Amino acid sequence: MAQSPLTFTACLACAASTLAATASLAPSQHLLDTSNLNGEIPDTIGEMEALVHLDLAKNNLSGKIPSSLFLPKNLSIVYLYRNQLSGEIPRVVEALNIDVIDLSDNKLNGTIPEDFGRLRNMSGLSLFSNQLSGKIPDSIGRLPRLMILKLFTNNFLGTLPPELGRYSKLEELQVSSNSLTGNLPEHLCDNGRLIGVVAFDNNLTGKLPESLGNCSYLRIVSVYNNNLSGNIPSGLWKTLDLSILLLSDNSFTGKLPQSVSTKLSRLEMSNNKFSGNIPDGVSSWGNLVVFEASNNLFTGIIPNKLTALTRLTTLLLDQNRLSGSLPSDIISWNRLNTLNLSRNEISGLIPKELGSLASLTDLDLSENQLSGQIPPQLGLLKLNIIQSLFQSFDWEDPNTIRK
Incomplete structure (x- = not known):
């Protein structure tokens, strides 16, 4: 039931008074409410000396977070996410035993308080989707119990804390959509517990840390749209649980x-400087669903063993230097909906088997050295065909091609 600002303020003030009087009672250690509350959080919240768990998430709270918020010494969990809170994050005064702080999805500005580096028991810090700026304090990287750090979609500048992951059991790092510079910390996976690194849409430079090749539990690496370079750590490709690897729009080489994680389902590496052949070992990448490698320096033929990837829905190999003919067993790509091989040096005929790929909707073979007729079987498909596909081809009945 929605409450007015005055009602909410009175309610909190009442709760504060009650807790101050009954500080030793365990039932009074929690303030939980997701009842569409609105208004501001009163300063009296700092008088709730027994408060351990504060959960006012997913309401319509507005105004500033009171400077008294971090006064209760036993405060452990602070959930204020998905509100309309604004202003700066208050300093930590007495609540040095905090375990989790989640202030995400608000309108907070300013910087991360340096005091957060004193929270030695903190395991989770989520400040994403705000308007925060400045540098992430280096002291955050030295927190011994930090497991989850989510700071994406803000305006953070500067480098990531260089010791991040060195002293803690870091599991999740999400810092995408900021203006971060410098390298990813070398020690990110020193403790081997890292599950995900999500750092796309920044200005990061340098190589991927070698420690990422020693992460037994790593599932996702998403670093597209940065200025990263160098080779991918050899161990990263074979990380047992790796399922998503997004490297596009960098300068990787x-x-x-030959082999990758058997769980890899999504590999995006377009707009880089990768080179060499597509290896025959690609046939072992059996769980791959999306393979995007446009605008690189790949050479050689498209190996027929690529058709062993029967789960593919998207295959983008355009703007490379691939040659030879199209694979003969292309019919095995029966789940494929997007195929782009344009702007290569592929020759020979267009296989009639393309017409058997019932899921195919987007096809681009333009700017190659293909010859012969467009197979009439393609008329069985509802293709969004780029017009230049037809250039330099003969066909008996253009009306058989559906656009």
């Missing part, structure tokens, strides 16, 4: 490995 090197060759594709």
